[in-house]
Amino acid sequence: MSSRLKVAYQGERGAYSEQAAWSLFGKDIEVEPCPTFDAVFSAVEDGACDRGVVPVENSLAGSIHRNYDLLLRHDLHIVGECNLRISHCLIAHPGVRLAEIRRVYSHPQALAQCEQSLRELGEVEVIATYDTAGSVRLIKERGLDHAAAIAGEGAAALYGMAILRREFEDETINYTRFVGLGREPVTPEGESKTSLAFAGKNEPGLLFRCLSAFALRNIDLTKIESRPIRGVPWEYVFYLDFLGSVTEQRCDRALEQLREMAIFVRVFGSYPRARPAWVASDVVEHQP
Known part of the structure; x- marks a missing residue:
């Protein structure tokens, strides 16, 4: 029986997600192609695979909303991330x-x-x-x-x-962020990032107060995005990433304050932060 890590990803052999799996977990893994993103989540949750890899956003096309929805639906944790250069x-x-x-x-x-x-x-x-x-x-x-x-x-x-x-993409500065999925959380060492989702009552100033829990502690938010709540028209869940780990006191207290104001808070995990593979000068040179 193989002792190698079995990693699920969406797509065929040769897909970008396969490259992301190698980047996150090394070459000495067993990869498991899946037909859909749903199948990736299910393979990990059911124990058929040890880890999963899914894309969550692209620097040109934006977020892959399906995977944000699936993060909320499944009982899995984000255990890592990588930024993969996409050259079509x-x-x-x-x-x-x-x-x-x-x-x-x-x-x-x-x-x-x-x-x-x-x-x-x-x-x-x-x-x-x-x-x-x-x-x-x-x-x-x-x-x-x-x-x-x-x-x-x-x-x-x-x-x-x-x-x-080659380089058929519209912009050569084209990256996709992938996250690794696991059944158990990890405790990152060094620079880390935390991803979560929360929702609150639709009342004036609530989002401002929720975000102030992080601003007052000088916690850097790297992403915030809203998604509709199914079955509740015009109500939204917010997805948020910040730099830091839930093991840090300031982050733990920020989450404690957030829970006092929100209807629910779901932490997907703290994990090692992937350093950007680009430099600021590259971005400036490509400004219109």
């Missing part, structure tokens, strides 16, 4: 020319990150699929000679396909 390739059968492409397949997030590049191709049909690498496999197995897929370089190599264009 336009991939087709060997010998096919760019002018011959009539359809382009890929995951909706990848298509959103390549909107301008797709427009430059002219009259092509854009078809959404469930996975980037899976799109390459699809055009390979179906023999679609006038079709291309948007995916990573690794997917082209894995399926023996040709790269028509």
